[in-house]
Amino acid sequence: MNVFGNWSIVGFIVVLLGAGLALGMGGKPGTPGQSGALNVNSVASDPSAYKGSIRVQGVVSSVNTSDSTFSLIDSREYKACGVLTCATKFVQVRYTGTPPKVKEELVVTGEMVFSVKGYVLEGKELQK
Numbered sequence: 001m002n003v004f005g006n007w008s009i010v011g012f013i014v015v016l017l018g019a020g021l022a023l024g025m026g027g028k029p030g031t032p033g034q035s036g037a038l039n040v041n042s043v044a045s046d047p048s049a050y051k052g053s054i055r056v057q058g059v060v061s062s063v064n065t066s067d068s069t070f071s072l073i074d075s076r077e078y079k080a081c082g083v084l085t086c087a088t089k090f091v092q093v094r095y096t097g098t099p100p101k102v103k104e105e106l107v108v109t110g111e112m113v114f115s116v117k118g119y120v121l122e123g124k125e126l127q128k
Contacts, residue, residue, distance in 0.1 A: 037107045040074040044089035047119035095123035
């Protein structure tokens with residue numbers, strides 16, 4: 001067997017892996033997109049994985065003024081189906097400011113924290 005043949009295969013694999021990483025195929029699901037915000041489905045899939053301040057983009061599907069919370073669904077999912085009830089995942093947001101309107105698309109900056117009802121995004125800032 002030729003030594004150069006083995007190195008050619010290894011080199012080819014290294015080039016493929018490098019190209020995949022450069023194109024974003026090797027990145028962690030839920031890494032920020034061009035807007036710098038994560039999508040709801042990524043955060044909802046593993047909320048404990050997100051430490052510190054994060055930005056999450058989504059569409060408001062419900063508002064509960066009695067406990068200052070609202071739910072976000074994935075923007076892409078909402079745009080694809082056109083109704084608030086088709087989303088399978090959501091992120092619960094606690095925010096003490098003026099509550100957003102249902103169907104409003106926004107980016108929430110805050111931190112994921114564990115509460116009695118599960119993980120919630122403690123919203124510090126809303127951007128429309």
